[in-house]
Every structure is written in structure tokens, then in C-alpha cells.
Amino acid sequence: xxxxxxxxxxxxxxxxxxxxxxxxxxxxxxxxxxxxxxxxxxxxxxxxxxxxxxxxxxxxxxxxxxxxxxxxxxxxxxxxxxxxxxxxxxxxxxxxxxxxxxxxxxxxxxxxxxxxxxxxxxxxxxxxxxxxxxxxxxxxxxxxxxxxxxxxxxxxxxxxxxxxxxxxxxxxxxxxxxxxxxxxxxxxxxxxxxxxxxxxxxxxxxxxxxxxxxxxxxxxxxxxxxxxxxxxxxxxxxxxxxxxxxxxxxxxxxxxxxxxxxxxxxxxxxxxxxxxxxxxxxxxxxxxxxxxxxxxxxxxxxxxxxxxxxxxxxxxxxxxxxxxxxxxxxxxxxxxxxxxxxxxxxxxxxxxxxxxxxxxxxxxxxxxxxxxxxxxxxxxxxxxxxxxxxxxxxxxxxxxxxxxxxxxxxxxxxxxxxxxxxxxxxxxxxxxxxxxxxxxxxxxxxxxxxxxxxxxxxxxxxxxxxxxxxxxxxxxxxxxxxxxxxxxxxxxxxxxxxxxxxxxxxxxxxxxxxxxxxxxxxxxxxxxxxxxxxxxxxxxxxxxxxxxxxxxxxxxxxxxxxxxxxxxxxxxxxxxxxxxxxxxxxxxxxxxxxxxxxxxxxxxxxxxxxxxxxxxxxxxxxxxxxxx
Amino acid sequence: xxxxxxxxxxxxxxxxxxxxxxxxxxxxxxxxxxxxxxxxxxxxxxxxxxxxxxxxxxxxxxxxxxxxxxxxxxxxxxxxxxxxxxxxxxxxxxxxxxxxxxxxxxxxxxxxxxxxxxxxxxxxxxxxxxxxxxxxxxxxxxxxxxxxxxxxxxxxxxxxxxxxxxxxxxxxxxxxxxxxxxxxxxxxxxxxxxxxxxxxxxxxxxxxxxxxxxxxxxxxxxxxxxxxxxxxxxxxxxxxxxxxxxxxxxxxxxxxxxxxxxxxxxxxxxxxxxxxxxxxxxxxxxxxxxxxxxxxxxxxxxxxxxxxxxxx
Numbered sequence: 001x002x003x004x005x006x007x008x009x010x011x012x013x014x015x016x017x018x019x020x021x022x023x024x025x026x027x028x029x030x031x032x033x034x035x036x037x038x039x040x041x042x043x044x045x046x047x048x049x050x051x052x053x054x055x056x057x058x059x060x061x062x063x064x065x066x067x068x069x070x071x072x073x074x075x076x077x078x079x080x081x082x083x084x085x086x087x088x089x090x091x092x093x094x095x096x097x098x099x100x101x102x103x104x105x106x107x108x109x110x111x112x113x114x115x116x117x118x119x120x121x122x123x124x125x126x127x128x129x130x131x132x133x134x135x136x137x138x139x140x141x142x143x144x145x146x147x148x149x150x151x152x153x154x155x156x157x158x159x160x161x162x163x164x165x166x167x168x169x170x171x172x173x174x175x176x177x178x179x180x181x182x183x184x185x186x187x188x189x190x191x192x193x194x195x196x197x198x199x200x201x202x203x204x205x206x207x208x209x210x211x212x213x214x215x216x217x218x219x220x221x222x223x224x225x226x227x228x229x230x231x232x233x234x235x236x237x238x239x240x241x242x243x244x245x246x247x248x249x250x251x252x253x254x255x256x257x258x259x260x261x262x263x264x265x266x267x268x269x270x271x272x273x274x275x276x277x278x279x280x281x282x283x284x285x286x287x288x289x290x291x292x293x294x295x296x297x298x299x300x301x302x303x304x305x306x307x308x309x310x311x312x313x314x315x316x317x318x319x320x321x322x323x324x325x326x327x328x329x330x331x332x333x334x335x336x337x338x339x340x341x342x343x344x345x346x347x348x349x350x351x352x353x354x355x356x357x358x359x360x361x362x363x364x365x366x367x368x369x370x371x372x373x374x375x376x377x378x379x380x381x382x383x384x385x386x387x388x389x390x391x392x393x394x395x396x397x398x399x400x401x402x403x404x405x406x407x408x409x410x411x412x413x414x415x416x417x418x419x420x421x422x423x424x425x426x427x428x429x430x431x432x433x434x435x436x437x438x439x440x441x442x443x444x445x446x447x448x449x450x451x452x453x454x455x456x457x458x459x460x461x462x463x464x465x466x467x468x469x470x471x472x473x474x475x476x477x478x479x480x481x482x483x484x485x486x487x488x489x490x491x492x493x494x495x496x497x498x499x500x501x502x503x504x505x506x507x508x509x510x511x512x513x514x515x516x517x518x519x520x521x522x523x524x525x526x527x528x529x530x531x532x533x534x535x536x537x538x539x540x541x542x543x544x545x546x547x548x549x550x551x552x553x554x555x556x557x558x559x560x561x562x563x564x565x566x567x568x569x570x571x572x573x574x575x576x577x578x579x580x581x582x583x584x585x586x587x588x589x590x591x592x593x594x595x596x597x598x599x600x601x602x603x604x605x606x607x608x609x610x611x612x613x614x615x616x617x618x619x620x621x622x623x624x625x626x627x628x
Numbered sequence: 629x630x631x632x633x634x635x636x637x638x639x640x641x642x643x644x645x646x647x648x649x650x651x652x653x654x655x656x657x658x659x660x661x662x663x664x665x666x667x668x669x670x671x672x673x674x675x676x677x678x679x680x681x682x683x684x685x686x687x688x689x690x691x692x693x694x695x696x697x698x699x700x701x702x703x704x705x706x707x708x709x710x711x712x713x714x715x716x717x718x719x720x721x722x723x724x725x726x727x728x729x730x731x732x733x734x735x736x737x738x739x740x741x742x743x744x745x746x747x748x749x750x751x752x753x754x755x756x757x758x759x760x761x762x763x764x765x766x767x768x769x770x771x772x773x774x775x776x777x778x779x780x781x782x783x784x785x786x787x788x789x790x791x792x793x794x795x796x797x798x799x800x801x802x803x804x805x806x807x808x809x810x811x812x813x814x815x816x817x818x819x820x821x822x823x824x825x826x827x828x829x830x831x832x833x834x835x836x837x838x839x840x841x842x843x844x845x846x847x848x849x850x851x852x853x854x855x856x857x858x859x860x861x862x863x864x865x866x867x868x869x870x871x872x873x874x875x876x877x878x879x880x881x882x883x884x885x886x887x888x889x890x891x892x893x894x895x896x897x898x899x900x901x902x903x904x905x906x907x908x909x910x911x912x913x914x915x916x917x918x919x920x921x922x923x924x925x926x927x928x929x930x931x932x933x934x935x936x937x938x939x940x
Contacts, residue, residue, distance in 0.1 A: 094702060121690070124689050124690060127689075127732075128688060128731075133631075134673065134683050134686075136686050136688045137688060138687070138688055138692065138696075138716060139692045140702060141699055141700060141701055141702035142702065166664065167664050167776065217818075218817050221810060221813045221814070223810070226809045227806055229805075229806075235805065236800070239798065239799060240664075241665070242805055242809050243808075243809060243812055246812075246813055398700060398705070398758040402710075405710065521919050529738065529780075561869060
């Protein structure tokens with residue numbers, strides 16, 4: 001990168017940077033210096049700035065050849081990412097997709113302008129590739145395996161981050177609050193001594209400090225730095241964050257030209273990532289980084305017994321790294337981490353906030369297209385065969401080629417070409433797929449509360465909906481006298497509401513035990529199964545829970561198959577805890593149908609609230625008794 | 629380059645499970661369940677790198693049917709030449725590790741799960757699709773999977789196919805966390821340095837471990853069951869109300885592998901007790917949901933109550 005580009009003075013330019021911009025540039029340096037740093041997530045970054053930031057990172061990574069900058073927007077499809085069809089001089093060719101890396105080329109820079117609305121293939125790719133030792137793509141007769149080195153930069157609105165999958169967010173351990181970056185860029189541009197575009201100005205600012213590739217090995221992490229990492233990062237967090245903090249500290253030490261990574265670098269890294277500052281009394285001196293010019297010693301330092309678990313630092317010869325080795329004494333016990341959680345309103349990890357409500361299944365959504373949902377295409381359900389294609393949707397490639405292969409001799413005799421496969425429109429084959437309505441009814445029936453009231457009127461609209469939409473039906477039932485095991489709920493699936501087994505389930509004699517928590521656990525798993533099942537998109541799942549909310553069997557008693565001792569409220573508490581998972585399921589509509597008046601009407605209200613659904617109260621028959 | 633196996637910090641349960649499954653293939657596969665960021669995948673990869681010197685055959689998210697079951701070489705097909713290509717299931721069976729690794733196995737499409745289940749259960753892969761009609765026998769491999777239970781459970785039928793289930797807990801102990809940070813950063817700094825003593829020592833320890841496991845594998849058939857141990861396995865299975873006999877068998881096989889690893893000539897009650905959790909944790913539940921009930925002190929006590937008579 002050319003320092004002093006466009007006649008700018010590097011020192012002057014760097015001094016003009018705002019706090020956010022300076023942080024962004026520092027993070028880019030760290031990302032370039034540390035291949036395994038992980039994804040960088042910018043909160044509230046102006047969308048137009050991400051390409052600029054990506055180009056700057058590509059500048060830093062350029063080592064002879066310039067890295068590819070790949071932008072993955074809402075349009076990205078699997079065929080763009082892993083395997084694409086290209087046009088060559090001689091026809092079509094199948095080529096590696098944008099995320100497949102080739103040896104010898106610099107690592108690509110991958111930009112996700114809106115992680116909150118990134119399509120499934122992109123989020124899956126991020127989970128698969130970021131911080132992975134190895135990657136593989138196995139599609140359509142192609143097998144590609146490589147070592148991922150791409151740097152990922154993504155942006156998301158802070159308010160949306162808590163709704164993303166924690167799995168996905170875990171792959172982006174480096175966070176930067178960039179809400180004011182665009183204002184700072186404007187101000188920076190105004191103050192610049194000469195007219196230049198933003199990229200030129202920022203490249204000049206980047207050049208103010210050393211950038212990769214750095215000569216020699218990276219600085220060694222001191223034992224005190226490792227302790228500081230542990231002290232500053234909450235223990236409840238993923239260990240990936242520990243490593244990201246340590247790697248950021250190492251990158252900062254490297255940029256600063258230090259031979260070792262000490263506490264100060266870790267604290268600087270923690271501040272860069274927006275972690276809460278340590279208590280003031282712990283702000284101690286740190287000499288680790290101040291003596292890079294320590295006189296060299298000859299040779300390599302042998303690793304003593306137990307060196308892999310050791311602490312301490314031995315300085316190395318100039319040009320070699322200092323090495324962590326055992327101090328020879330007893331291990332020093334560490335104080336438990338006392339910092340406050342890193343979630344909260346402005347913290348770097350909003351997913352840690354107890355109020356965060358990540359959507360389940362965001363990494364495993366169905367694949368059917370909206371075209372198919374509208375009924376215009378055949379691509380629903382699993383393939384059950386092929387047929388001649390009526391249009392170009394859902395073409396079955398291999399059957400098409402095989403069909404064409406049958407006629408090659410004839411076509412060659414008639415045709416102009418003697419090489420390659422000659423394919424006609426009549427060869428095109430399309431998948432025949434199993435019909436799937438995309439709708440499901442999950443019916444939870446608590447027979448233990450059935451005495452004295454008729455649930456049919458309240459249930460009827462939901463059963464009608466199921467029939468009209470040809471929904472698949474899953475029934476979870478418990479608390480009846482015919483149950484094989486009264487401690488557990490039972491689940492079964494039928495293709496249609498008209499199956500005789502459903503009618504039998506609506507008319508069972510009530511029993512005593514009420515494993516409501518287990519029934520809800522089965523229902524949650526059933527909803528999850530429906531949402532990840534095959535190509536067919538689940539458009540709507542109706543969860544109807546008929547109960548009085550008085551669960552009297554704890555979940556572990558059901559799972560373990562052992563009668564509980566004293567139960568108390570445990571059965572109810574477990575049910576509410578399990579029910580809360582339904583709130584995170586997309587396209588699921590919960591409804592609780594409960595008898596009124598009842599002894600504890602608050603229980604069904606609590607259940608409906610936990611599920612995030614509606615409560616429908618059904619009157620008891622006059623003179624009907626309470627549940628026995 | 630993957631972090632050498634000997635440099636892994638913690639994960640004792642998962643490592644024990646992988647080692648047992650390596651020494652005695654008849655135990656079946658291993659499932660690692662745990663939260664994100666607990667290095668489950670790294671552990672599995674490090675283990676196969678140590679034992680066979682290469683990564684396991686991996687079924688990635690989004691793999692297409694033809695790559696799982698087997699299909700045609702598309703490039704050649706487009707040139708008019710039909711040449712079949714093995715799918716990942718056959719590739720796994722032919723691989724040195726004889727292992728199919730599935731990351732996030734609980735997120736896998738039911739359709740693919742059913743295919744895998746069929747092949748793991750029967751050893752037969754029937755391909756009747758897209759112009760291929762063949763039935764391959766002896767397609768045997770260990771299924772090794774990882775999953776985060778927060779994302780949903782695994783179907784009981786599939787759970788039962790895993791010989792052992794290891795619960796991978798996040799390391800929260802500050803000393804262990806410090807060791808992880810130090811070890812990983814040092815590995816990253818020195819892995820490409822041919823003169824690194826740190827890496828040389830790790831490789832030597834890996835080689836030593838592999839030799840020990842291979843020796844255990846070789847002496848497995850010479851390890852005998854102590855008097856009453858087989859009955860004890862059946863009693864433990866009975867105490868946990870296991871359905872079928874797979875649990876009893878795996879309990880005995882896993883205990884035998886552990887005895888071989890420890891160099892013991894006889895399998896005793898202690899070996900059974902030490903593998904009980906790995907074998908039973910996913911088999912004792914009654915629920916269809918796949919939610920695993922936590923292994924408690926009461927479960928340990930039940931194993932102990934059942935086992936004292938094993939010697940007699």
C-alpha cells in the first residue's frame with residue numbers, strides 16, 4: 001500500500017480520525033495479521049461503508065496478487081457459493097463457487113452487508129467456514145476440500161443481533177460498534193488537506209502503522225496476558241471469544257512492534273472489542289511489551305516437563321519468538337472472572353442478554369422457493385421420480401444427461417458436431433416430488449383435565465383449518481386411563497385429520513397423571529422436525545394445546561421413567577420452561593384451550609404467555625365436577 | 629494443520645469415547661453433544677489426524693443426494709462418458725479411519741438421516757437412482773457426529789446407532805481456559821516452524837498415543853471378561869430398563885476396550901462402571917423427543933449398586 005498517497009501526510013491524516021474510524025481501521029489491521037481471528041461484525045454500520053471497508057482489508061491482504069472481494073447479499077444462492085456454471089469459449093463449464101478457495105491465491109474478503117437478512121446459504125457458509133480447520137463442499141458430482149482462510153466482514157443492526165442464531169454470532173467474535181462511522185468519514189473528508197476519495201484517504205490513514213505481511217514469527221503470549229484474557233472475558237462465554245481476544249491482543253502487539261504479548265495488549269484488545277473495563281485497582285503496570293530489545297540468547301529454549309500446561313516466559317533470540325515455559329513452581333490459582341456480562345444495551349455480545357430471543361431454525365430453514373410455495377412450480381417435497389420437463393424449473397440434471405445419452409449415435413449421424421454430449425429440449429427432465437401442503441397441526445391433548453367439559457367447540461375451528469389445508473397432523477397425548485405409561489406423553493403422526501386414530505384420541509377416559517412438560521417437549525421437537533424436514537417449506541404450523549396447565553410430573557421423571565417423590569410445582573415449572581422454546585420457532589402459532597372456571601386459571605394464562613400464543617377459554621358443562 | 633491431539637485441553641469424556649471406539653470398532657460410533665465453541669469438531673479431527681494421518685470423511689451441510697449415495701462424474705458425463713463416482717458413504721467405508729463425520733448432525737435433513745440410518749444398520753447401500761442400479765454390501769463405517777442440544781434433539785432411532793455419547797461441557801475453570809488460550813496461540817505461532825520443539829514434542833506424544841492405542845487394539849481379543857462381568861452388564865442394562873440388547877453388548881465391548889487401553893488382562897466391574905455413562909446416557913430415556921435426561925449422581929449410584937456383585 002502506498003503511504004502518502006495523493007500527497008497526504010500520513011501522520012496528519014491518522015490524527016484526524018474519529019474514535020470509531022480508528023477502531024475500524026485497527027480491527028482491519030488485526031484481521032489481516034491474524035488469519036484465525038474470526039469474523040468481524042459491525043453494529044449499525046452504514047451499508048454503503050462495508051464495501052469500502054472490504055476494499056481496505058483487501059489492500060492490507062494483497063501480497064502480490066489482490067484478494068477477491070466477494071459480496072454476499074440477499075440474492076446469494078448455493079450455486080453462487082460452492083459451484084457455479086460458467087460459459088467458456090467451448091460451451092458451459094462447472095467452476096468452483098465464490099467461497100471455494102484455491103491454493104496460491106490470497107484469501108478472499110467476504111462481505112455480508114446485512115447479516116440479519118442474509119439468506120440461509122450464506123449463514124450456513126459462515127458457520128461452516130469461519131474458524132474452521134477444513135472445509136468441504138459436496139454437490140452435484142463435485143467434491144471440493146480446502147483450508148478456509150477467507151476474512152469475513154459483516155454488518156447488522158444492533159437491535160436485530162439478538163434475534164440471530166447464537167451459533168452464527170459465535171463465528172463473529174470480533175465486534176465493532178460502528179454507528180457513527182459514516183459521520184466520521186464525512187468529517188474526515190471535510191478536514192482532509194487535499195481533495196481525495198474516501199478510499200484514498202482511509203488507505204493513507206491505514207498506512208500510518210505497519211501492516212501485514214509482518215516479517216518473522218508472531219509475538220509470544222505471556223502467561224500474565226493469558227490470565228488477563230481469562231479475567232476479562234466472562235467464563236460463561238464461548239471459548240472462541242477467549243481466543244479472539246488473545247489473537248486481537250497478539251495482532252495489536254505485532255502492529256506495535258512488540259516481541260511479546262502482555263497484559264496491556266490484552267487490555268487494549270478488550271477495549272477495542274468493547275468489553276467492560278477491569279476494576280481500576282487492577283490496572284497495573286505491564287512491562288511485557290516494553291522490552292522488545294532484550295538481549296538475545298543462543299538457541300531454542302527447551303520445553304520442560306509439562307511444558308504444554310506451563311506458564312511463564314523465556315525470552316528468545318532477536319528475530320525469534322519468546323516462548324512460554326513452565327516457571328518451575330506451583331501453578332498460581334486464578335481469581336474467578338468478576339466482570340459483568342458482555343451483553344446489555346451497548347455491549348459487544350447482545351446475544352448474551354437474557355432478553356435476547358434468537359429464532360430457532362435460522363440456520364436450517366427449508367429450501368423451497370416462494371415460486372414453489374405459490375403453487376407455480378413442482379419443487380416441493382422429496383423427489384419420487386422424474387418426468388419430461390414442462391418448464392425450466394427444478395430440472396433434474398443427471399436424468400436429463402442420461403436421457404440425452406441414449407440418442408447420441410443418432411444425433412451425431414445427423415448433426416454437425418462429433419464431440420460432447422448433444423442435448424435437446426426434449427431430453428430435459430424434471431423431478432416429480434411428493435406433495436406437501438406446507439402446513440401442520442400439532443395437537444397436544446391433556447386428557448386428565450377432560451372431565452366435565454366439552455373441548456370440541458373450541459377445537460373445531462383448528463381441526464377445520466387442518467382439514468381444509470390438508471395439513472399433516474401430529475398428536476401428543478397424555479393423562480388418560482389407557483396410557484401404557486402414565487408418566488410419559490405419547491406422540492404419533494398421521495397424514496390427515498381423518499385418520500381413525502385421531503378420532504380415538506379425542507375420546508379417551510381421563511386419568512390422573514399429567515406429564516405436561518414431557519408433552520410440550522415432544523411438541524417442541526415435533527415443530528423443530530417439521531421446520532427442518534426436507535425441501536418442503538413449512539408455511540404454517542398450528543400448535544394447539546388443550547390443558548388446564550396443572551402438570552404434575554417433572555420432565556426428568558418422564559424422561560427417566562421413574563415416579564417422582566414430592567413434586568410441588570416442579571411439573572408446572574418444567575412445562576413453562578419447555579414451552580418457552582416455542583417462542584423461538586418461526587411460522588408456529590400456539591393456541592392454548594383451557595376449561596373455565598378452573599381451580600388455578602393463572603396456570604393456563606402463564607402457559608399461553610410462555611408459548612407466546614393465544615388462550616381460548618371453554619366453559620364447563622353445568623354441574624360438571626372438577627378433575628379428580 | 630490441525631491442533632495435535634496431545635495438545636487438546638480437557639474433553640476427557642469425548643477423548644475416552646473416541647479412543648474406545650477406535651480400539652474396538654464393534655462399539656459403534658460416537659456422538660459428542662455440547663454447546664458452541666467447545667472444540668468438538670477440533671477434537672474429532674485431531675483424533676483422526678493422529679490415528680490415520682488424515683481428516684475424516686465429512687458430510688457437510690448442503691451435501692446433495694448424489695454425493696451421499698453415489699452418482700456420476702458430471703464432467704465426464706457432460707462429455708458423453710458415463711463413469712460412476714462413489715458417494716460419501718462408500719468413501720467413508722473405504723477410508724483408513726472407516727468413519728463418517730457429520731457436524732451438527734441434529735440439523736441434518738431427515739431424508740439424509742434415514743439413508744445413513746439404513747446403511748449403518750444393515751451395511752447395505754442400495755443405489756437405485758439416476759441410471760444406477762446396484763447394491764453394495766459391507767458398507768461399514770463408524771458414525772461420528774457432533775451436535776448442540778440447544779438446536780434440538782436427535783431421533784431415538786439415530787441416537788441408538790451411536791455406541792457412545794459424550795457430553796462436552798464448556799471449560800469454565802480459569803486455569804483450563806488459560807491453558808487453552810496459551811496452547812492454541814502457541815500452536816498457531818509454531819505449527820509451520822520445522823524447528824519447533826513444542827510441535828516436535830506434541831507430534832511425539834501423538835505418535836506415542838497412537839502406538840498405545842494400536843497396541844490396545846492388537847491385544848483386545850486377548851482381554852477376557854472377569855467372572856460375572858457379562859452378567860453384570862446385563863444387570864446394569866436391566867437396572868436402566870434398556871430396550872433390546874444393544875446396550876448390554878456395547879457396555880461389555882466398551883468395558884473390554886477400556887481394559888485393553890489400560891493394559892488389564894481382564895475386564896472387571898471398574899471398567900464397566902467407567903464406561904457406563906458413555907453407553908447408557910442416551911439409552912435410558914423413554915421420551916421420543918430425543919431430549920437426553922441429565923446423568924445424575926443417582927444414575928452413578930445405580931450403577932454402583934448393580935455392580936458390586938460383578939466379581940462373584
